[in-house]
Amino acid sequence: MSVISRLREKPWLAHAAGMDPALQATPERWPQRTALLFMLAISTVLFFLFTITFLGRTQLPDFQALAGEPWQPLTNPALLWLNTLWLLLSSAAMQLALWQSRRLRQKVSPWLALATLLLLLFLAGQWQLWQQLLAQGYALRTNPANSYFYLFTAVHGLHLLAGVLALAKVWWQRRTPVQFSRSLQLCTTYWHFLFxxxxxxxxxLTSSADTYNTLAALCGF
Structure with a gap:
């Protein structure tokens, strides 16, 4: 449409459709997506604040990093790597479920079940790591680094459990295709975010004391 044609229009007059065509195309509202983005923003700020206070705490003399020296428990993070693999595969299963939902919805349930199982394996692995640290004497209050490790992993685990509850709700929406596809997309985004x-x-958590000192200096501590 030329500029002259546009200037000759009379928007106050009714068109065949009853209104200006420019006003007819309104974006589809999706309040659930807005709510998810708001929640992810809050979670991001929460973990960011925890990280900043953690870096500040590393500069006090009673802080002892859990990695870096051979005798520190997280110097060899083999179990953490295994847990990370479970969470990666769970996130991948969620993505495959989303792709399948756009093709054949009856094939989605196995992928959702697999994603849930892998996530539970991750949480079980985190609990096993907690037990190992407690058995080695790294209790909650014996070292500030211990306290932050339990705090970080516990808050992250609670976020994952919330994702499982949301996924259970999505599971029951399989008979409403539009709502199911949207909800599954939101759950998948949440899964990727937590990964x-x-x-x-x-x-x-697996950084050395020298790394903490460098990061703390960059943050002005």
């Missing part, structure tokens, strides 16, 4: 958060926590 990325875990990668950052993994890197943070």
């Amino acid at each position: 990325v958060v875990w990668l950052l926590l993994f890197a943070l």
Whole structure:
């Protein structure tokens, strides 16, 4: 449409459809997506604040990193790597379920069940790591690094459990295709978000004291 034609229009007059065509195409509202983005923003701020306070705490003399020296428990993070693999595969299963939902919905349930199982394996692995640390004497209050490890992993685990509850609700929406596809997309986004958060926590918790000092200096501590 030329500029002259546009200037000759009379938007106050009714069109055949009853209104200006430019006003007819309104974006589809999806409040659930807005709510999810708001929740992810809150979670991001929460983990960010925890990280900042953690880096500040590393500069006090009673802080002892859990990795770096051969005798520290997280110097060899083999179990953490295994747990990370479970969470990665769970996130991949969610993505496959989303792709399948756009093709054959009857094939979605096995992928959702697999994603849930892999996530539960991740949580079981985290609990096993807690037990190992407690058995080695790394209790909650014996070292600030211990406290933050339990805090980070517990809050992250609670977020994952919330995802399982949301996925259970999605499971019951399979008979309403539109709502099911949207809800599954939101759950998949949430799954991927928590996987990325875990990668950052993994890197943070298995860093050495020198790395903490460098990061703290960059943050102004």
